[in-house]
Amino acid sequence: MKFGIFMAPFHRAGENPTLCFERDLELIEWLDRLGFDEAFIGEHHSSGWEIIPSPEIFMAVAATRTQRIMLGSGVVSVPYHHPFNIANRFAFLDHLTHGRVMLGCGPGALSADAYMLGIDTVTQRNRMVEGVKAIIRLFTEDGGVTVDGSYFKLNDAHLQVKPYQKPHLPIFVASTISPSGMVAAGQLGCGVLSVAAFAHGGLDGLLKRWEVAEETAAENGKTVNRDDWRIVLPMHLAESKKEALDDVRTGANLWIQDYFIKTLGAKIQFEEYPGQPEAEMTLDRMVERGGAIVGTPDEAIARIREIAQASGGFGGILGLAHEWAPRENTLRSYELFARYVAPQFQGSVVPIENSQRWAAANKEMLFGKSVAGILTAMNDYKEHRKAEGHKPSEIADQPLTRIRP
16 A cells, blocks of 8 residues: 655645745655655645645656655646646656656646636536546557547647656546546546545545446446555544644644635535534544544554445555644654554564564573573683683673573
């Protein structure tokens, strides 16, 4: 299983954007040092909180400051761009990073972005599929790519520089609550970023959603692989659940209330609480219904196992990057995850734990052999001293009780 982050990013409106971008880059550097696998970076153009307009520019800078972490768009809003330009930019970046690039695609999440660009939101999902099909052709075909599309044209087109990764760099599409994302993944035969798993109903029916992707893929002569399925969830870890909740409660509630409700106009309702007041739409409620992992590393391990079982399995978990907690607590959360959670799903701790259990089970026998070895060495030295005509040294005459723990 792979682990990483999905960085929108979320920054409270009114902050210095230069400092926000620097913190985002520093976070990617921290994750790289901790051994995280992936970071997906968003594209947004309005509404104040998600302020990176070009994920590939951010990824290029992040690549110069990291060593191994894979960098992906999370996501490029395909209808906002000519597919030829997307294909060219990402193939180029794939070479500059020596194969550390992933292409995450979506129809565009913010209606304000589409409105400013004069794009009818009803057309966005179909345009995304249409655009990604062209991108894949440009990545894989030697030339002669001609498309008379609904919003773009290609005339005998080709890429001068193909992607560094073969047959092409990994491609993912965003999926939210509706089936359209899974349908798109099936049509294209690519990976999935379940980016709204934290929303109400986002974790419900994950197994059935994947079945939609598999059925659609079969209908289109494609295949999809669970290893290329990422689940996005907000996370924050601390030494206790109370500490974790106290760390993030104020910041998360501000994110829910000021951004999703007051800025985006989201109507967040819970089936068990119809007509619930907005003031009760809080992080605590999100955690109660399983839409966020906030607690200890052990609780995170248990929750990921639950999601894996309920979904039938997936290839990775992406923490929704946020600044709900003080900076040092946020960085500490990622460290706890890397030290204690990720290894449980990557196999690295199993042989270590097996070795510890074996030693514990055989400790009496093993310690007896250790003592025997020490006594033999002491006796050999004593005999050596005698053979040389010297008195035995004090160390050779130590009683056994002095070397017992």
